[in-house]
Amino acid sequence: MKIAVFAGDGIGAEVVAEAVRVLEVLDLPGMELIEGDVGGAAWRKHGHPLPQQTIDIAHAADAILFGSVGDFDCDHLERALRPEQAILGLRKELTLFANLRPATVFKGLEDLTSLRPEVAREIDLLIVRELNGDVYFGEKGTRTLEDGRRQGWDMMSYAEDEVRRIAHVAFRAAQGRSGKLCSVDKANVLETSQLWRDVVIEVAAEYPDVELSHMYVDNAAMQLVKNPGQFDVVVTGNLFGDILSDQASMCVGSIGLLASASLGETQTQYGTKGLYEPIHGSAPDIAGQGKANPMAQILSAAMMLRHSFGLEDQAVRIEAAVASALADGIKGGDLGGSAGTRAIGDAVVSRL
Ligand SMILES: NC(=O)c1ccc[n+]([C@@H]2O[C@H](COP(=O)([O-])OP(=O)(O)OC[C@H]3O[C@@H](n4cnc5c(N)ncnc54)[C@H](O)[C@@H]3O)[C@@H](O)[C@H]2O)c1
Ligand SMILES: CC(C)[C@H](C(=O)O)[C@@H](O)C(=O)O
Numbered sequence: 001m002k003i004a005v006f007a008g009d010g011i012g013a014e015v016v017a018e019a020v021r022v023l024e025v026l027d028l029p030g031m032e033l034i035e036g037d038v039g040g041a042a043w044r045k046h047g048h049p050l051p052q053q054t055i056d057i058a059h060a061a062d063a064i065l066f067g068s069v070g071d072f073d074c075d076h077l078e079r080a081l082r083p084e085q086a087i088l089g090l091r092k093e094l095t096l097f098a099n100l101r102p103a104t105v106f107k108g109l110e111d112l113t114s115l116r117p118e119v120a121r122e123i124d125l126l127i128v129r130e131l132n133g134d135v136y137f138g139e140k141g142t143r144t145l146e147d148g149r150r151q152g153w154d155m156m157s158y159a160e161d162e163v164r165r166i167a168h169v170a171f172r173a174a175q176g177r178s179g180k181l182c183s184v185d186k187a188n189v190l191e192t193s194q195l196w197r198d199v200v201i202e203v204a205a206e207y208p209d210v211e212l213s214h215m216y217v218d219n220a221a222m223q224l225v226k227n228p229g230q231f232d233v234v235v236t237g238n239l240f241g242d243i244l245s246d247q248a249s250m251c252v253g254s255i256g257l258l259a260s261a262s263l264g265e266t267q268t269q270y271g272t273k274g275l276y277e278p279i280h281g282s283a284p285d286i287a288g289q290g291k292a293n294p295m296a297q298i299l300s301a302a303m304m305l306r307h308s309f310g311l312e313d314q315a316v317r318i319e320a321a322v323a324s325a326l327a328d329g330i331k332g333g334d335l336g337g338s339a340g341t342r343a344i345g346d347a348v349v350s351r352l
């Protein structure tokens with residue numbers, strides 16, 4: 001069980017330390033942790049946010065536990081050298097095209113979300129975000145027009161096979177949940193989205209047991225706060241999924257709670273190879289202060305045990321410990337409490 005641990009920048013190291021502590025307490029036989037440098041930290045040390053030795057560690061590992069990357073001091077660098085290229089590069093290099101971002105309201109937090117409790121209480125959804133395509137990975141650039149104005153441009157596209165493979169992941173996820181799938185796009189304006197919708201409908205023929213609906217992304221953003229309980233599995237493209245998942249995090253209380261799994265088709269002897277990270281970033285505004293909520297990172301480790309190592313019982317054990325800590329009122333500043341990163345980690349560890 002080789003686990004690559006890439007802590008990255010800002011609060012990354014702080015929250016990863018707590019997730020690693022949880023894994024170590026579980027005392028899993030044969031677990032080996034291999035650290036690697038990513039992001040601004042890697043750029044400072046090796047001159048690149050995703051050095052070759054880190055890529056080699058990622059290839060050799062069965063799963064990757066990823067913290068976060070991002071450092072405002074690096075924002076002047078050419079794009080290829082910016083910290084974010086580490087996570088984008090790993091997703092592409094390992095063909096991790098399916099990003100699962102679950103959002104559920106924990107017991108005791110119903111009054112602490114950005115929604116009314118009776119609205120928030122109903123949330124139990126899974127965003128299936130495509131992770132290898134869209135405007136993220138199209139050609140891009142800046143140019144000067146004939147009249148001298150500067151123009152920035154980014155090419156948005158999806159090929160049908162890219163849509164088909166994420167659609168299959170989403171339909172299968174819906175089969176394992178309530179059998180409802182909502183595909184979110186902007187087909188009223190974008191050709192990319194029209195193809196997305198057409199292909200999702202084609203794939204639906206193979207899943208007659210799943211009830212498929214479609215929604216435009218602007219409406220979806222509105223419905224997510226109006227009546228989030230209507231959603232079960234949501235499948236969407238890279239950019240829309242990025243935005244909707246941050247929004248979903250506040251519907252359940254905090255961005256410090258949302259975990260994610262990024263999966264492809266590679267199978268190891270234990271399960272599906274994947275990368276596991278919180279949906280939040282390096283939070284430079286609170287980095288180094290011991291204030292970050294490590295729960296999203298700890299829950300990402302739980303997802304890793306489930307998807308990459310087939311250890312469902314251990315995953316549930318971690319999730320139950322997090323839920324119990326929250327139910328007992330252990331909350332970080334993100335939830336209006338005063339518990340620090342280490343104290344939250346202690347609370348989870350003591351409930352395992
Ligand atoms: N996957 C990733 O590594 C990833 C994801 C998102 C953003 N980023 C990068 O992170 C940097 C900061 O981006 P941003 O500020 O837009 O987003 P962010 O998610 O880092 O922070 C947004 C806000 O949420 C708070 N927050 C985030 N995680 C928290 C936690 N665990 N506990 C408590 N509060 C938390 C922050 O303090 C901040 O106020 C940027 O460089 C960005 O590119 C990286
Ligand atoms: C850091 C950035 C490249 C990343 C993304 O946009 O995918 C982040 O926002 C995320 O949600 O994982």
Ligand SMILES: [Mg+2]
Nearest residue numbers: 242243246279
């Ligand atoms: Mg994001």
